[in-house]
Amino acid sequence: MQDFKNRTAVVTGAASGIGLAMAELFTAEGMNIVLADVEVEALESATARIEAGGGRALGVVTDVSDDESVAALADAAYGAFGSVHILCNNAGVIVGGASWENSVADYRWLLDVNVMGIANGLRQFVPRMIAAGEPGHIVNTASMAALTTMPFSGVYSLSKAAALSLSECLYKELQAVAPQIGVSVLCPELIDTGIASAARNRPAAYAGDGDLTETESSKMIHDAVTEHTAGGLDPGVMAARVLQGIKDEKFYLLAEDFWKDIAFVRLDEIRAEANPTMVYGEQ
Ligand SMILES: NC(=O)c1ccc[n+]([C@@H]2O[C@H](COP(=O)([O-])OP(=O)(O)OC[C@H]3O[C@@H](n4cnc5c(N)ncnc54)[C@H](O)[C@@H]3O)[C@@H](O)[C@H]2O)c1
Structure with a gap:
């Protein structure tokens, strides 16, 4: 897809982070933008900010884990703009912990948002995109955690491997x-x-009756994610990577070389049928 002006993009998880950066960049390309998110206030302010900058934006409160909610999102997007050309299934959440200690609610929450969220997006939008016969593009947000694994992140890794x-x-x-x-x-x-x-958006249905995992390892991963993402790349770098990837019709939009090298260790191990090594621990 090369032609963006006056076309329409739908982005889930658009009230924050990578999704918001994509929504802003698509707007700068002259697209209509539909922002979908479960966090109501953040969604309203993100939508208002894009509109105040002259963008054509529609904010739709959406829970991607709920198929009916995503169906309503599709109806709203097609109702407002008539067609959808880019769909970014980006909403996602994280928990850490030893895989045997994570609660059933941990597993269900991540699979429902990170995997079913994408499935619901595909089921509700792709048939209409195909029927329209127009050029389009779908971007699913996985993670480098789909291509390599680290201990005490099994629930997240399995959800992102499924997304990949x-x-x-x-x-x-x-x-x-x-x-x-x-x-x-x-x-x-x-x-x-x-x-x-991410726990700010964890619904009560996934957090009831002491079912939250608060273990040493889950706290350790939470602290590590907090520290390392705070020093991480600007989300705008991801938005630019996505836009260029769409233009280049490139499937794998991977991280910088340091992370690719870690992922390639795993591929080499699989090829050699060698046991997994603790690559992160050696850095
Ligand atoms: N930040 C990173 O370092 C990193 C690394 C790899 C992958 N990712 C992935 O990038 C994607 C975007 O995350 P981010 O880093 O921008 O985090 P973020 O928390 O800033 O944004 C995620 C957005 O998703 C929304 N969301 C959560 N549950 C939802 C639901 N059920 N329905 C609709 N929206 C929901 C949140 O409200 C939030 O606005 C996620 O899929 C995440 O797993 C992030």
Whole structure:
């Protein structure tokens, strides 16, 4: 897809971080922008800011884990702008912890938001995008945690590995059925966003009755994510990577070389059938 002006982009998780940066950059490209997020006040202020800058923006309160909510988002987007050309399934949350200590609620929350959130986006938007027959692009946000693994992050890694696999299948399916619609998977490194405070959006349904995981290892990962994302890249770098990736029709939007090298260690281990090593611990 090369032509952005007056086309429409839908971005989930658009009230903060990487999603907000994508919404701002798409707006700068002259696109209509639909911002979807579960955090109401942040969504309202992000939408208002884009509109105040002259952008054509629609904010839709959306819970990506809820198929009906995403269906309502699609209706709102098509109702407002008539067509959708770019869909960024970006909303995501994180928990840490030893895989045997994470609660059922931890697993369900991450799978519902990080995986079903993408699935719901695909189910509600892709049939309409195919039917329109116009050029389009879908960007799913995974993580470098999909391509390598670190201890005490198993729930997050499994959700992002699922996002990566689903994206690869989607790419192949659309190449076969509707090649005018491109697909990219964004695998960010450490980015300075609100991800460390993801629990701010954890619904009561996933947090009830002492089902929150508060272990040494979950606290350690929380502290590490807080510290390292605070010193991470600006989310605008991700938005620029996404825009360029769409223009270049590039599927894998990977992190900088340091992170790629870590991911390649794992590929080498798989090729050699060697046991996994603790790459992060050696840095
Ligand atoms: N920041 C990083 O270092 C990093 C690294 C790799 C991958 N990622 C991924 O990038 C994506 C964006 O995260 P971010 O870093 O910008 O964090 P962020 O917390 O700043 O933004 C995430 C947004 O998603 C929204 N959200 C959470 N649950 C939702 C739900 N159920 N429905 C709709 N919206 C929901 C939040 O309200 C928030 O606005 C996520 O998928 C995350 O896993 C981030």
